Amino acid sequence: MTASVTLLQELIGFDTTSSRSNLALVERIADRLDHLGARVRLSHDDDRRKANVLASFGPQAPGGVVLSGHTDVVPVDEQNWSSDPFRLAERDGKLYGRGCADMKGFVAACLAAATGFAATDLARPIHIALSYDEEVGCLGVPRLIADLLEHEEKPGFAIVGEPTGMRLGDCHRGFLGFRTRFEGKAAHSSDPSAGASAIYPAADFVGFLKSIGHRAGVGIDRTTVNVGRIEGGSAINIVPSACEITWEFRPVTAQEADETERLVAAYLARTAPPDVRSSLHRHVHVPPLSPAADEPALGLAAALGGIGPPFAMPFGTEAGFFQAAGISTVVCGPGSIAQAHQPDEWIECSQLDAVDAFLARLTAWANRRQS
Template structure:
């Protein structure tokens, strides 16, 4: 059994579903990396039930590279698994387990590669960054980046190891999630004029969002809008006093995000009946990753064995956070996103072998004078 697969077996054994603490895994990984001589920092969430890991090898100098992954996984509830999801199982060259591909496979490869990072004569630092709560909106990454910039020199490059089949992902849309609440006045439905329905303006708002989404079109390279949930009212014979709409849009560029948010805010400001109040709260913000040509991170990842040509990813990652912080970012990792989040999630041994070779070449690059 390779070191990477042994580490993946250990990582899969930790239930780090986003609703759970990840601290048991964090403590185990931090101990391993500290034992190899890394400078290890933890940054916790407000409740101190979860933590990011930042482990740095080599000099405290600018111009290094960060390897970014996440420790949390999606739930297995209501999924029909043929084996224990939190026990790595191999069948026909495929390794099954929750998080095997998304993305504990890449994390395991980074931890295995850390043995080489520790003994290499690095002239450029290599940072391993593992965040919490990526699956519920990349909640840990901003805090991780803040901690990185406060205590280490800023890396020049970021490689995010989400599963791309080791292909080079250079762009993806962002994700902004909102909760808009409408509050009116309850009344007996025999005299609706005595109240103020919250559902009517909510329904008009949904129609407006649909028109924005239709106007924008659909597809990886176009902004989209979606209404995910509507909840309001209590009984058929009561004028509803409250209604809530859960909605999101996915911008291609930061400019798309700003323009769409202003358009929707302007509608809400002008369209509310005087007797209805509305409040909108943004609860998720994942910035897009924008392609800017010959990105240094893209060039490096290609030299390390990433497969071109670069492509637009249909899913979001934390790459946009690193790009927004001034680091060149690319997404390249083992396994297929098509296997992620499903029952019997799996990753091929050959993909982990490719990740091992990629990261071994990275140690050589970081040691080159």
């Protein structure tokens, strides 16, 4: 069993579903990296239930590399698993468990490679940056990047290890998440006219979102809309006084993002019944990753074994945050996005071998004796 597989086994054992605290896992990782001699920093959320981990090896100098991953995973509720999702299982050259592909496989490989980072006389720093709440809107990444730029010299490169099959990902759409709330008046259902249902205008709003989600284009060249959650009402015999819709859209361009928000605001303004109040709150904004033919991070990742040519990813990542901070960024990691968020999530052992080799080449690249 390789070091990466052994560490993955340990990581999978921590239930870090986004609704739960990740502190037990974070403290275990921080302790391991501290013992290796890294400069370790934690940055907590406002409630101090979750934390980012930043561990830096080598000199405090500019031009280093960030290896970015996240510690949270999506829920396993209502999924039919063949084995315990929080206990690593191996079958036919595949490793099964929640987060194997997305993205504890990459995190485990980084922790395994850290032994080499610590033993090498690095000319360039290597930073392991692990964030909280990526799966619910990259909520921890801005705080992690701010902490990185405040306490370390600005890196030259960021490699985000989301599962691409070790292919080079150079662009993806942004992501905007909203809560739209309708508030009416409760009443006994025997006389609905005495109240004002919040669910009826909410249902109409869902239909409107569906109508604007069907736009021309294919793949990431199309703005998409998704309603993820509807919550409202309290009993079958009570006119519901409140209903909340949680929804998102992924625009192709900044212009389409602005147009979509204007469309929604205009719809709510003209259609809400006089006895029902509506409110619109944007709670997630993940920036896009924009392609550039001469992106330095692409060249570095290709030299380390990333597979070209670069491709456009249908899913979002934290990469846009690093790019917005002026750090050249590429997405390249083990496993397949097709396995992410699925029951019996798995990663091939050969993919962990590939990322182990990738990180060994990174160690050599940063080695002072080979600079």
